[in-house]
Amino acid sequence: MDFSFGAEDEELRGRARAWLTEHLTGPYAQAAGLGGPGSEHEGVGARRAWERELGRGGWIGQGWDAPPGTYGQQRLSLTGQVVWAEEYAASRAPARVGHIGENLLAPTLVAYGSREQQDRFLPGIARGEELWCQGYSEPGAGSDLAGVRTAAVRDTADGSFRVTGQKTWTSLARDADWCFVLARTEPGSRRHRGLSFLLVPMDQPGRIEVRPIRQMTGTSEFNEVFFDGAVAAEVVGGEGCGWTVAMGLLARERGVSTLVQQIGFAAELERVLAAYASAHGAHDAPGAPRAFGAPGAGDPVLRDRLVRQWAELRTMRWNALRTLGTAAPDGGEGGISGDGGAGDPGAPSVAKLLWGGWHRRLGELAVAVRGAAATAGPAAWAPDLPYGPGLDEDQRLFLFTRADTIYGGSDEIQRNIIAERVLGLPREAR
Helix, strand or coil, rough: CCCCCCCCHHHHHHHHHHHHHHHHCCHHHCCCCCCCCCCCCHHHHHHHHHHHHHHHHCCCCCCCCCCCCCCCCCCCCCCHHHHHHHHHHHHHCCCCCCCCHHHHHHHHHHHHHHHHHHHHHHHHCCCCCCCCCEEECEECCCCCHHHHEEEECCCCCCCCEEEEEECCCCCCCCCCCCCEEEEEECCCCCCCCCCEEEEEEEEECCCCCCCEECCCCCCCCCEEEEEEEECEEEEECCHHHHHHHHHHHHHHHHHHHHHHHHHHHHHCCCHHHHHHHHHHHCCEECCCCEEECCCCCCHHHHHHHHHHHHHHHHHHHHHHHHHHHHCCCCCCCCHHCCCCCCCCCCCHHHHHHHHHHHHHHHHHHHHHHHHHHHHCCHHHHHCCCCCCCCCCCCHHHHHHHHHHHCCCCCCCHHHHHHHHHCCCCCCCCC
C-alpha cells in the first residue's frame, strides 16, 4: 500500500500552515501548547474559543463520512487528515477540547443516528460550539462495559427517558454541554442486552452533579457524574441497541485519532531524546532522529531503550495506517479509508495495547534519563499549588502515563478480546 503524500496533500499542507500562522495570534498564541491529557485544566476559556475559530475555518469534521460542506466541514482523505494533524502539532496550537464530539460522537451519529439527529447535533460540533463528554465507565463496570447499571426509564408523558446512576472517569465533564450515556433501558436485562445509547444535556441543575477526581498529577480532568432523573430525549440506533452503537464508537475512537495521538508522542520522545543528548552528547544516526548520543558516550542501557522507543513508535504508525487501510475500490489516492479498521475485530485492541504500553514506558524513560534530579526538589512536590503538585513536563508524563494501560480498556480486557474474538479461544469464566 502506498502511504506517501501526493501533490494535493502538499497543497493542503501549505494551506493549513498558512491558516494556522494567520490565526494563532493574540490569546490563541498565548494558549499555545496548553491542554491535552494530564493538563486539561489549562487555558480552557481560550481553547474553547479556539474551537469555534477552527469551526469557522471548516477544520472540524474532516473525516466524517458526509458530503463536504454538509455541516460546514471540509472532507479530507486519510493522508490529508494526517497532514493537517502534523501541521497542527508543529504549530503548537492549543490542545483540542472538542475532540470527543468530533472524533467519537459525530462518526457514530453518521453511522447509526437518524437524519434528524445528524442535522441537530453535527452542525454544533462542526462549528465548535457544543462540547461533549462520554458516559461509559461506572464503578464496577470500567473496562467491562457490559456490566453497566445506570438505568433509564421511559417517561410515559413525553416519551423521553429519565436517567439515574453514576458514571466515572468522565473527561471534560465540567465543560461539556452534552454527554452520550450507555444506560440500561430494559429492567432486569443483563450484560449486552437491554442497553441504549442516550444523548443527555448536561445543563440540568439538580439532576446532574459533576465531582472532580483528583489525580496523582494534582489535576482533575476526570470526573464522577451523578444522574438523578436526568432527562434524555434522544436514543441513537434504537432502544436496546446500545451495545452495538457503543462498540462501533470504540472502533472509531482508535481510528484516525490514533495517528493524531502519535504525533504528540513523537514530540514527547524528541524532548526526552534532547535531554539525553544534553547530558551525553549527540550525533545524527542515518534515518533516525538526532540525539541518540555520541558513539561510546553515555549509558548504553538508556541508549538502547531510546532506540527501542523510536523504532516502536515508527512501527505503531505503520500498523495504524495498515489497519486503517482498506483497499479503495477505485484504487484512489493512498488506497486507504478512515473507517477505523472497524472490520477487523482485533485491530482496536491491538492499537490500544501498543500505544498504552509504549507511552507508559516513555514516562518511565523520561525520568530515568534525568536520574535522581527527576525526583528532587521540595518545591516540585508542593501540595498547596492551584492545580496540585508543581510538576515539570517529565514528572507529569511519568505520573499520568501510569494510567495508560488502564483507561480506555485495560490491557487485560484487550487481551481477552483478542483471544476470544480473533483467536477463537474459550471465553473467560465469569
